[in-house]
Amino acid sequence: MSSLPARSVIEFSQFDQLRDAREIIFCEADALRQMGHALGTELCDAVELILSRKGAVILTGMGKAGLIAQKICATLSSTGTRSHFLHPAEAIHGDLGCLHSDDTVLALSNSGETEELRRLLPLFQKMNLPTIGITARKTSSLGRASQIVLCLGDLKEAGPHQLAPSTTTTAMLAMGDALSLVLSKARGFTPLQFATFHPGGNLGRKLTQINEVMRPRDEVRVTQETSSIRETFVRLSCPGRRSGAVIIVDESDRVTGIFTDSDLARLLEERRDAQLDRPISEVMTAQPTTIQSDASLEAAVELLKARKLSELPVVDQRQHLAGLIDITDVIGWQPQLAPATDKQAG
Known part of the structure; x- marks a missing residue:
């Protein structure tokens, strides 16, 4: 006791x-x-x-x-x-x-x-x-x-x-x-070194680089400014996850525009069928929002949220296409991130 x-x-x-x-x-x-x-x-x-x-x-x-x-x-x-x-x-x-x-x-x-x-x-x-x-x-x-x-x-x-x-x-x-x-x-x-030591949890996700999660260029639909819309959609098919965007590049392979499935649907709804055989540059969103390939995934998510975008081209220092971040790739990355439905507004 x-x-x-x-x-x-x-x-x-x-x-x-x-x-x-x-x-x-x-x-x-x-x-x-x-x-x-x-x-x-x-x-x-x-x-x-x-x-x-x-x-x-x-x-x-x-x-x-x-x-x-x-x-x-x-x-x-x-x-x-x-x-x-x-x-x-x-x-x-x-x-x-x-x-x-x-x-x-x-x-x-x-x-x-x-x-x-x-x-x-x-x-x-x-x-x-x-x-x-x-x-x-x-x-x-x-x-x-x-x-x-x-x-x-x-x-x-x-x-x-x-x-x-x-x-x-x-x-x-x-x-x-x-x-x-x-x-x-x-x-x-550097933050990149910090991310190397924190690959898991929220810190790891925040500091993950875009190039670790983006769709590489060979999985992105890319076409020239002079290609017609019909030719582009008939000709282009990519392996892996399909994105709802086509990235347009000029003769120097620099990103100059973006054309989405929503843009195509809008043309059909407006009965502008003749436009399908015109150069895609006439209806693309010129000078689209892009992000550098060495940026963090957190920066990409914030840009998608702020601009209400569904697709975000990833470019290198010379503005050449490196890949693409699609909203579906990061939808689970942050609980507060809601899917965007608007097309790029340039």
């Missing part, structure tokens, strides 16, 4: 709950502003050190600091800096073997006196691994053992008892984000 006394329930109104919650958020926000104003060129030194090393960034920390270290590790990895997490307790039982002489250590501890971490510091020094410490004070054990200290300052934890790591872990995370994203910019990390 448990010897713990029964826990009493303290009356705690919604007003009091919201007041306390807001105070906690404001406390953490104030701490971030304080830390941001105090930040100096030591962050630049940390960026320079990591960029000068060929190895990975090894993050380590115990308890809540370790959890924050794992998140920073993930941010570094996804933004162009190789990184791994090393658990301090596991490190002294064999995991130190994962370290390489070109690695850089990024150690997190608010007090700088965490026992498991302190046992690692002389081992890092023995292996000649430079250490960057994220800690409250430069005079702590971690601070003294680090070549560079990203100082959090003396921060008070949020909450009525100021016991649970809250403000300090928020500050560690913000410092890690600052370091990761400045590093990413210094490396010239």
Whole structure:
């Protein structure tokens, strides 16, 4: 039978709950502003050190600091800096073997006196691994053992008892984000590289390039400006998914127009049958909206939505046809995207 006394329930109104919650958020926000104003060129030194090393960034920390270290590790990895997490307790039982002489250590501890971490510091020094410490004070054990200290300052934890790591872990995370994203910019990390590391989920879809999903040119109906409509529709057939558009090009193979199945239906409805044997350039939509082949799929979807288009020719730098994005190819890409029914309006 448990010897713990029964826990009493303290009356705690919604007003009091919201007041306390807001105070906690404001406390953490104030701490971030304080830390941001105090930040100096030591962050630049940390960026320079990591960029000068060929190895990975090894993050380590115990308890809540370790959890924050794992998140920073993930941010570094996804933004162009190789990184791994090393658990301090596991490190002294064999995991130190994962370290390489070109690695850089990024150690997190608010007090700088965490026992498991302190046992690692002389081992890092023995292996000649430079250490960057994220800690409250430069005079702590971690601070003294680090070549560079990203100082959090003396921060008070949020909450009525100021016991649970809250403000300090928020500050560690913000410092890690600052370091990761400045590093990413210094490396010239691009959205395309980011997409390579995020092929799944919404981020992957947003950053997917058009050329990964477009219908290639050999699956697009293409004709010359001088071809008649009848000749075009009788002669042209393409393998794979059929699109409701014919792309018109000039003698230099540059895209000059588009003619859709809706345009054909409109001619028949208006009993303009004689036009079927006239050059397609007379009825095409001239200078159609196009998009570059190196653009993102997100940009293509936004263009389809904004212009209410069903087909979007994809061109290279010389305006030569590279492929086609059809509304049916991306209809499931974004839930809010409704199918367009209008033809290109030029």
